[in-house]
Amino acid sequence: MSTFFSQTNMLLMSVWSCFFGQDEEDGTEMGEGDEWMQGKTLIKPLDQLDLTEAELKEEFTRILTANNPHAPQNIVRYSFKERSYKPISSVDQLAVHFVLEGNLLHQDSDEARRQRAKQGLPEGGEDAGDVEEGGGEERADSVESKVGKKEQKITNQFNFSERASQTLNNPLRERGCQTEPPPRANFSATANQWEIYDVYLEVLQKQEKNKEKAKAVPKKDDDKGRELKTFLLFPPQSDDITKVAKVAKIIERMVNQNTFDDIAQDFKYFEDASDEYREQEGTLLPLWKFQYDKAKRLSVTALCWNESYKDLFAVGLGSYDFTKQGRGMLVFYSLKNSTFPEYIYPTTSGILCLDIHKHLPYLVAVGFYDGCVAVYNLKEETLQPIYKSTAKSGKHTDPVWQVKWQKDDMDNNHNFFSVSSDGRVVSWTLVKNELVFTDIIKLSLAGAVSEGPEGVQLPIMGKTSCGTSFDFHKQIDYLFLVGTEEGKIHKCSKAYSSQFLETYNAHNMAVDAVKWNHFHTKVFISCSSDWTVKIWDHTIKTPMFTFDLNASVGDVAWSPYSSTVFAAVTTDGKVHTFDLSINKYEAICQQPVVAKKKTKLTHIEFNPVYPIIIVGDDRGYVTSLKLSPNLRKKPKEKKGQELPKGPEVEIAKMEKLLSLLREPENSNA
């Protein structure tokens, strides 16, 4: 309180001194101390304005306001709401002339206490005195405050200290493990229609195998033995070469096709245009030549086309020479590959005849020079025949000259016939693993049995004539012809084993071939080493036609496409082709087909479909020739009429010829 008062005193004193100070300034013009009493006299300062009386009397109105003249009147503030500057409506008019910060402290405040503490106890004593005047209560307060100094901290919301506690955090430990990544492989494939098809096929096959296994389980014991054998025979194939067998074959054929391209083209397309100018004659165009190195010294003894695979034919190799008997060979060629045979079977004895089964193209019957007959299965892997006749099983004692397959017998066993020089015609039946033989007929000397002029009808025992060829009738199953070494042809039946139905005195020498006509059921042809070829009607004992070919005739064959066309081969290397509908007396083609004159042609066969013939010679060569159009003539009908096709035409053709012959005979007779 006292300090405050003293302070205001100080202030007042200073104000007064100022005021006096001013007066002292003015006082220079007045006397000292007199200024109070004297009135004011006006003294013009030097720079005072000179104004007229009127101007001096002019009244200037002055308004006193409470406004602060220094306050601005146009404060503008930016309003974010209106986004523009807006003048503030009311401006603060407060003018502060003087500010003085006070420095009084309340005695109970902290700062005051601190100051007292600095100044020491005497201040506190004065306070105590004051307090005594104040009263006992104040004393109590001060005592309390004294005690309060020796502190305890009072907890209040302003004096708060935070206390926290934390539980023990377990140290974190990272544990990882990694499994081995699953094995990966990149896979890519295309899904084509055929790949899907292949997969389906595989599944199907597996299913079938499973079914078979289920069936085969009871038959285990039987099969085990066989299976073992087959396993032994099939060692795991070596990596490369053996698997290429099939493709190598295909490639070989392709290469051959290229090499012999011109021949292949000729075979397919060439038709001799000059035949038009030649009237009746025709030619044979040489195509491929088939030869096998190892068969060079052997002669072709048999030829046979395969009925199912029309480009495949079989060649039997051996020797006709009695003195030069050795080994033989069965060789199969395909027209598609003329350089090398498809199948090769070497044999111990020369082959003399063979026949391929009409319906089973893999079964081949073979007759040997040593009298054996054998059956080969082309599907088998071995080089040995699947059946072979032995001395026990009724093999012939002389060379087998002809074999022919027959229709399956009543037990569905395959069977074939063979004819041999020992005079027996034997039927062989393939029964399971054996070859069962049945003598069909024994050829006895004709003079002994049939109408012998002597009248002695005793069959001369022991003398059998040698059969050299035979042929079965195409339609009449039991009827067959046998040609003999004496030159006779016997017509026989399978039913009668001792008698012939008919005998023809055909030739002067051995009958080399006898063949039924493919179309006409009555006609057959025969050829012999006596240089002649004869055509017969089996109802008539004399030949219809006789042709003299100037050389020993090795073989004769009817053509499969015409009933009047046939071809014969002679030992002078010529092929004679006849067409009876064109020329009844002469061949329409006589052509040498081998280079060296000394080669003898031994066999001839027509291909069932293609217009080619194969000719075998005694050097082991087989030559294929194409028949020119003149040789393949079909009867020309008048224009406008359709060409009737089929065997009837052929039969009719032949019949016409025969009727011409018969009439004069009848008329003569």
Add this chain to the structure above:
Amino acid sequence: VTVLIHHCILYKKAEVEETLKRIQGQKGVQGIIIVNAEGIPIKTTLDNSSTVQYAGLIHQLVMKARSTVRDIDPQNDLTFLRVRSKKNEIMIAPDKDYFLIVIQNPSD
């Protein structure tokens, strides 16, 4: 005409070798290459670089040709392929695991 394959265990390998020799000896044949299913030549009569080239290129061609044939009819399959050019002819016979390439100059 299906090919009746004549297998004989005794001389199967020799037979195939012989066939290849005969092909090689044919008129105009310049070379033979046997390639396996992956396109790697396993036997050849040509020099190495040509072989590799032929094998690689022809492998693709055969795959394409085979794919084409089988796509049209999955029961069908490629038997052989001939590529005739001005100078020569390339013949390819594919098999399940192998294929055989023969280069021939037919006019030689």
